[in-house]
Amino acid sequence: MNRSANTDMSGLAPLSGFAQIVEASVLARAQRGDMPAFATLYARFGQPCYGLALRLTGNAAQAEDLVQEVFLKLIETIRSYRGDAPFGAWLKRMTANAAIDQLRKNKRFVDADPEAMFAAADAVDASPAQKLDAAALLRRLPPRARAVLVLHELEGYTHTEIAKLFGQSESYSKSILARGLQRLHASVAEPQAET
Structure with a gap:
């Protein structure tokens, strides 16, 4: 049975947002600095990151900037991802932290x-x-x-x-x-x- 990377373990429902499953090979390539692997991660998680950033900041331009910032930081920090939590949960926390940091920098807190x-x-x-x-x-x-x-x-x-x-x-x-x-x-x- 050929199962899509975006279905849950039962194969019944597609996963979306931060719950998407990422193949170990994509993560390993990204951890080695492979840019096409980062492009794959961005294609899967760019929109969920943007949605969360938009809900947290309330500003589309800030949310777009935040997504760029998160993915640039991802390039630097992905080597520290150990797999203790699903990748999407790790990226979600990174996005939330970046949004809060951005709001603090803008003195909105x-x-x-x-x-x-x-x-x-x-x-x-x-x-x-x-x-x-x-x-x-x-x-x-x-x-x-x-x-x-x-x-x-x-x-x-x-x-x-x-x-x-x-x-x-x-x-x-x-x-x-x-x-x-x-x-x-x-x-x-x-x-x-x-x-």
Whole structure:
């Protein structure tokens, strides 16, 4: 039976995103510096990296820059990949870390006070149609809240993992997530109240 590299072990459903299976030979060639192997990795994981970067940064240009940065860093760091976790999970963490680092460099995480963070984001005006668009809703959140929400709710990170990424406590991560979700629920409810 000829099984595609993008199917799960049962052969029933194609895998996508960061869950894609990468052949050991491709990883070995990439670890030796083989550029066609890196092209294969980019072809498989470029879009998932971009999607995660876009959800975390809320900015298409920043997300594109971030993907380039991650894959350039991958060329330098792939030799350190030991295979303890699936390659996609390793690359996902690298992408999340790079997005958080980029947001810090841009000083979008300067304000660590949750009250001030949400008060500043309340100034963003959006039309009723935008309020129902998921991407627009995420963009209305402060950068740190958006990142915590995306990492926890969409990417499956635990509060412990998020706390380590941000250098904060688990309770801080939980607080930011709760406030972010509350804010999203309120944003979705607003257009219904207007009708």
